[in-house]
Amino acid sequence: MSADLAAQFAQLEEDHPVLRQPVCLVVLGADNGARAALVAALLGEPLLPLAAPSGTARRWPPLVVRGACDNFAVMLQERNGLRRQTDLVVRDTERGRLLEPPCLAELGLADTDGTCVWVNVGLNHPLLRGDHVRLVVAPTHQAATVHCFLEDVVPVFLHGTAANCLSEQERAELGDLHRITGGQAVFFAAPIDSPAEPAGSAPPPQLSLHWPHRARPGRRPGVAPARGSPEPAVVARPPPGPLLLQLRAIGYEFSTCPPASLGQSVDELFQSCQLVAGSAGMLAFAPYLRTCLQLQLLRAAHQVNKALNQLLRAFILSAFDMAREIQITPRRLQYARQTEAELFSSVMAIADSNQLHMSQMVNRACVSMRDELLSQAAMYQFRDVEVSETGAIRSARQLQQCTAEIQNLLLAALNRAVAGQLVGSVDYMQERLVGTLQRCLLSLEAHDDGGSGEASNALKQILNSAYSLEISVETSSSVITSLWEWLKQLLDVMPWKTPPCVDALWRRKVATEMLDNINELRLSRVICSQLRDRLRRAHEAFVRSIGRLEAQLDGRLEQTERDRLRMKKLHAPHVARLALQAAAYVDAARFGVPQLAREIGRGQYGVVYSSGEWAGRRDWAVKSVIPPDDRHWNDLSMEYFYTRSLPDHERIVNIRGLVIDYNYSHSRMSAALLLMERLQTDLYLGIQDGLDLPTRLRIALDVAQGARFLHSQGLIHRDIKLKNVLLDNANRGKLTDLGFCKPEAMISGSVVGTPIHMAPELFSGQYDHSVDVYAFGVLLWYILSNDVRMPDVYEQCDNKNDLWKCVKRGLRPSRPRHCSDLGWELVTACWRGEPRHRPLFGVVELKLHQMLDQLEAVPADQQPPPPAAEAPAALDGSAVIPCWS
Numbered sequence: 042m043s044a045d046l047a048a049q050f051a052q053l054e055e056d057h058p059v060l061r062q063p064v065c066l067v068v069l070g071a072d073n074g075a076r077a078a079l080v081a082a083l084l085g086e087p088l089l090p091l092a093a094p095s096g097t098a099r100r101w102p103p104l105v106v107r108g109a110c111d112n113f114a115v116m117l118q119e120r121n122g123l124r125r126q127t128d129l130v131v132r133d134t135e136r137g138r139l140l141e142p143p144c145l146a147e148l149g150l151a152d153t154d155g156t157c158v159w160v161n162v163g164l165n166h167p168l169l170r171g172d173h174v175r176l177v178v179a180p181t182h183q184a185a186t187v188h189c190f191l192e193d194v195v196p197v198f199l200h201g202t203a204a205n206c207l208s209e210q211e212r213a214e215l216g217d218l219h220r221i222t223g224g225q226a227v228f229f230a231a232p233i234d235s236p237a238e239p240a241g242s243a244p245p246p247q248l249s250l251h252w253p254h255r256a257r258p259g260r261r262p263g264v265a266p267a268r269g270s271p272e273p274a275v276v277a278r279p280p281p282g283p284l285l286l287q288l289r290a291i292g293y294e295f296s297t298c299p300p301a302s303l304g305q306s307v308d309e310l311f312q313s314c315q316l317v318a319g320s321a322g323m324l325a326f327a328p329y330l331r332t333c334l335q336l337q338l339l340r341a342a343h344q345v346n347k348a349l350n351q352l353l354r355a356f357i358l359s360a361f362d363m364a365r366e367i368q369i370t371p372r373r374l375q376y377a378r379q380t381e382a383e384l385f386s387s388v389m390a391i392a393d394s395n396q397l398h399m400s401q402m403v404n405r406a407c408v409s410m411r412d413e414l415l416s417q418a419a420m421y422q423f424r425d426v427e428v429s430e431t432g433a434i435r436s437a438r439q440l441q442q443c444t445a446e447i448q449n450l451l452l453a454a455l456n457r458a459v460a461g462q463l464v465g466s467v468d469y470m471q472e473r474l475v476g477t478l479q480r481c482l483l484s485l486e487a488h489d490d491g492g493s494g495e496a497s498n499a500l501k502q503i504l505n506s507a508y509s510l511e512i513s514v515e516t517s518s519s520v521i522t523s524l525w526e527w528l529k530q531l532l533d534v535m536p537w538k539t540p541p542c543v544d545a546l547w548r549r550k551v552a553t554e555m556l557d558n559i560n561e562l563r564l565s566r567v568i569c570s571q572l573r574d575r576l577r578r579a580h581e582a583f584v585r586s587i588g589r590l591e592a593q594l595d596g597r598l599e600q601t602e603r604d605r606l607r608m609k610k611l612h613a614p615h616v617a618r619l620a621l622q623a624a625a626y627v628d629a630a631r632f633g634v635p636q637l638a639r640e641i642g643r644g645q646y647g648v649v650y651s652s653g654e655w656a657g658r659r660d661w662a663v664k665s666v667i668p669p670d671d672r673h674w675n676d677l678s679m680e681y682f683y684t685r686s687l688p689d690h691e692r693i694v695n696i697r698g699l700v701i702d703y704n705y706s707h708s709r710m711s712a713a714l715l716l717m718e719r720l721q722t723d724l725y726l727g728i729q730d731g732l733d734l735p736t737r738l739r740i741a742l743d744v745a746q747g748a749r750f751l752h753s754q755g756l757i758h759r760d761i762k763l764k765n766v767l768l769d770n771a772n773r774g775k776l777t778d779l780g781f782c783k784p785e786a787m788i789s790g791s792v793v794g795t796p797i798h799m800a801p802e803l804f805s806g807q808y809d810h811s812v813d814v815y816a817f818g819v820l821l822w823y824i825l826s827n828d829v830r831m832p833d834v835y836e837q838c839d840n841k842n843d844l845w846k847c848v849k850r851g852l853r854p855s856r857p858r859h860c861s862d863l864g865w866e867l868v869t870a871c872w873r874g875e876p877r878h879r880p881l882f883g884v885v886e887l888k889l890h891q892m893l894d895q896l897e898a899v900p901a902d903q904q905p906p907p908p909a910a911e912a913p914a915a916l917d918g919s920a921v922i923p924c925w926s
């Protein structure tokens with residue numbers, strides 16, 4: 042809720058404390074059936090037995106009905122003050138309403154023995170929700186006890202009769218009531234046609250309710266008339282003749298119709314009944330009721346508007362996400378393909394051509410690790426062979442196992458070292474790149490339902506091919522052969538042919554022998570062929586899976602684009618329109634429809650007027666727009682949403698209010714009246730009237746700041762031009778007319794703007810915020826020319842298509858007279874054909890500051906001549922600017 046609206050509510054409640062009190066509908070009547078019918082009419086469902094015996098039957102005890110969360114519960118209030126909840130709790134979990142009415146009869150209320158003082162009922166009913174309204178059904182002869190229920194509530198008395206004529210007893214009771222309530226308004230309900238149908242089967246009976254007359258001012262304590270509220274207009278709808286006479290005789294007076302000033306929904310509320318009633322005190326009640334209802338409607342409209350705006354914001358954010366996904370996914374795919382291809386070919390190149398390189402790697406690993414490997418071998422503890430403390434083993438077979446373990450130890454270490462060198466030698470396997478590629482694949486595969494990460498797996502294979510080179514027993518068989526040779530010799534020289542002792546010395550010797558006998562060239566040949574094979578397989582798998590992924594993503598992106606368009610063109614505008622209507626309702630209910638005074642300007646889409654007082658201020662400019670069809674209404678609604686969601690900025694003319702005039706100029710056409718602060722003039726007229734150069738540059742700076750602010754909010758203005766820059770009393774500029782203003786993601790290539798200011802890429806439909814910089818370049822050209830006439834070069838063009846062709850070919854206005862180098866540089870930079878080369882507004886601002894500083898440094902007598910001498914001002918904008926500009 043906006044702060045000022047919240048403050049208004051608070052003030053209203055402070056002025057009228059009664060607004061905080063709940064309304065208590067007090068249903069009275071001498072006849073049980075009549076009261077039951079009245080309650081059923083109010084609730085839209087029978088709560089009490091409709092077939093209750095009339096007249097003489099014992100009356101029910103008072104019944105208090107309040108809102109309940111999810112069930113229907115009954116409690117009996119007994120004389121000793123204790124509450125006893127009955128067993129009867131009837132739920133309908135779906136609708137939250139009572140299931141088996143009428144149930145109070147089943148409680149035996151009609152035959153109550155007098156121990157029960159009143160019955161409390163909790164009922165889940167829209168009327169009673171939130172405890173703003175409660176219902177009391179009280180027997181009339183206990184009218185005095187009515188007061189028990191009326192503390193801190195606003196009572197509304199309703200009296201039900203069984204016939205259109207009062208019995209003696211009823212007249213007596215109503216007389217009492219009139220006295221007791223001090224002439225308080227009473228609504229009377231009498232049957233329209235037949236008496237009530239039997240219980241259970243029938244819909245609630247149709248009643249005629251009678252609305253009280255605005256009579257002598259009289260006020261019940263606690264019921265304050267709403268300050269400043271107009272008196273309700275009342276017209277006749279009298280109760281049936283005999284009843285009317287009887288009631289008048291008691292003292293009740295009648296108006297002729299319900300207050301016409303109540304909102305439409307209230308009319309609807311009472312539509313099914315005939316409303317008329319009688320008595321004094323209504324004067325106090327009607328304005329109160331009206332204020333309450335208006336407040337409720339206002340609150341509801343405000344909440345609806347807030348919710349719709351949130352929904353719209355969510356729509357726009359998701360449009361951003363969708364647009365981003367559509368843009369980024371093909372790039373990701375391309376990156377993944379390219380990086381994998383480079384990674385593959387780099388590793389392949391090593392495997393293919395550089396066996397020497399590989400053998401050098403093996404050699405380097407052997408040399409650099411030799412000492413470490415030997416000491417690792419010396420300290421090695423055998424895993425699968427039982428060795429005594431002195432290193433003795435029992436058989437030649439065990440000796441063979443020991444040799445194999447030492448060999449594995451060395452080969453594993455060599456594997457790691459060679460792989461490490463290989464990885465280090467290929468750029469693409471540096472962690473950063475691999476990590477980026479992996480993340481890229483993960484994001485692509487996030488939506489891949491059937492693929493289960495095939496491309497990622499293939500990439501892992503490529504990486505594994507390099508990381509886990511297998512220098513296996515076969516690949517190093519030369520080592521094994523020579524090792525065996527050596528071992529055999531060792532055994533042969535042993536006197537008793539017993540196996541040697543596999544102590545540290547032996548282990549070291551075996552390792553030394555093995556390292557000395559490694560044939561790097563052969564080893565590298567085997568490694569390379571192994572690597573090639575694996576790489577090829579992994580690469581093929583990668584290409585296959587990325588192709589499959591691409592096909593799947595293509596389908597998905599097409600769907601995303603369809604969703605984005607539907608959201609942009611259908612859902613968002615629809616919600617925006619509802620939000621616009623809710624916002625307009627709030628503004629109209631708070632401040633009324635603004636009075637249009639003098640016309641102050643006219644554009645393509647609307648007329649701008651000054652206005653009378655609205656929301657306590659008079660300095661409004663009201664732009665009236667009559668959208669011809671739904672599409673235009675939707676567009677207007679979206680624009681309004683963007684504009685209203687902008688934070689205030691002193692260089693932007695923001696919309697402050699909106700009212701829909703449903704009968705504009707008595708034409709039965711609906712016009713949107715957009716209220717904004719009124720400024721002095723626009724830059725077009727300002728230049729015509731004469732502005733000096735520093736002032737004009739200052740205005741250019743103001744525009745740049747405004748546009749920069751819009752860009753910072755993710756919006757593109759798309760229509761920066763002289764007439765959309767308004768000037769205040771101090772000739773400071775503000776950007777206005779955000780009609781074409783949109784976030785980038787919501788733009789779908791629509792070609793909008795004012796021809797001369799339109800960047801060439803606008804026609805391709807693919808453009809971004811830099812179209813505003815282009816338009817600013819043209820605006821700055823006008824500012825530096827100090828002339829509002831069309832640039833000479835463009836004058837040659839016959840129509841706007843001609844103009845655009847020239848602009849696309851690079852034609853631009855020529856340098857204005859007296860334009861500084863800095864100024865000309867800035868203008869030409871802004872209107873560059875290539876959007877990327879145009880400066881950002883932050884840079885534009887800096888340049889303008891420099892120009893202003895430069896100007897200040899120039900002595901007054903050397904400054905450019907005053908405007909009148911510089912260029913003749915056009916007499917009338919529309920005469921000098923062709924209509925297509």
Ligand SMILES: Nc1ncnc2c1ncn2[C@@H]1O[C@H](COP(=O)(O)OP(=O)(O)OP(=O)(O)O)[C@@H](O)[C@H]1O
Nearest residue numbers: 641642643644645646649662718719720723764778
């Ligand atoms: N807030 C304002 N205060 C004072 N004058 C205004 C205000 N807004 C608009 N005007 C005047 O009304 C003229 C018409 O404004 P409007 O925004 O309807 O049209 P436009 O921007 O000239 O054209 P179009 O909407 O077709 O692009 C402006 O040129 C300006 O002179």
